[in-house]
Amino acid sequence: xxxxxLRTWLRVRQEVDWGDVRDVTxxxxxxxxxxxxAAALRDxxxxxxxxxxxxxxxxxxxxxxxxxxxxxxxxLQEWQxxxxxxxxxxFRTLPAFAKEGRERYGLSAETSLLFEACLAESGDPDVxxxxxxxxxxxxVCFFHPFHDGNGRAAxxxxxxxxxxxxxLLDEVGPIQIRRYADDPVGAASLAGIIHxxxxxxxxxxxxxxCGPGERKxx
Numbered sequence: 001x002x003x004x005x006l007r008t009w010l011r012v013r014q015e016v017d018w019g020d021v022r023d024v025t026x027x028x029x030x031x032x033x034x035x036x037x038a039a040a041l042r043d044x045x046x047x048x049x050x051x052x053x054x055x056x057x058x059x060x061x062x063x064x065x066x067x068x069x070x071x072x073x074x075x076l077q078e079w080q081x082x083x084x085x086x087x088x089x090x091f092r093t094l095p096a097f098a099k100e101g102r103e104r105y106g107l108s109a110e111t112s113l114l115f116e117a118c119l120a121e122s123g124d125p126d127v128x129x130x131x132x133x134x135x136x137x138x139x140v141c142f143f144h145p146f147h148d149g150n151g152r153a154a155x156x157x158x159x160x161x162x163x164x165x166x167x168l169l170d171e172v173g174p175i176q177i178r179r180y181a182d183d184p185v186g187a188a189s190l191a192g193i194i195h196x197x198x199x200x201x202x203x204x205x206x207x208x209x210c211g212p213g214e215r216k217x218x
Contacts (some may be wrong), residue, residue: 002207004106009142009181023128030170030201134190
């Protein structure tokens with residue numbers, strides 16, 4: 001049987017107890033925008049195309065979040081056009097590979113419809129926000145809808161869902177480490193990481209508004 005890590009992820013997705021995670025509520029703002037900081041890390045001297053694309057896409061995603069747009073493939077597609085600087089970014093038409101070929105994501109007639117359904121679940125109010133953000137990030141990673149830039153698409157989707165609740169993380173690096181489709185513990189722990197980052201962002205944001213020599217009680 002041909003390996004299909006997307007099928008594996010869809011099974012793992014059902015196994016994880018997404019309700020058993022700590023949640024956060026907005027507003028939470030830090031001393032900087034973590035996704036903009038991640039975009040800056042992509043810049044190289046004389047070559048800022050990748051960083052500029054992510055910056056433009058995140059600005060658009062934040063605008064869409066403020067407007068309370070519903071997340072679907074069309075919206076993700078518009079951001080990805082900015083990320084890649086391309087006029088069109090269709091859903092992939094072939095199986096996709098990642099991690100130097102160690103993961104393979106299959107494709108069937110239902111793949112794009114399944115992805116749309118998963119995106120719609122990002123707005124489910126019965127699931128904690130941290131869990132929805134983590135699950136959505138992994139959905140984009142393992143559906144791997146685009147020919148390029150899926151990690152950036154996943155980060156934008158996560159940031160969008162949090163921004164809809166007025167949460168802007170000041171650090172996203174720990175979210176972007178390599179993740180695997182067959183890892184339910186890692187999937188659940190991602191929600192915990194998002195919680196930790198949000199709490200740390202809030203704490204740093206509160207400290208930053210204190211005057212010299214002051215320390216705000218948290």
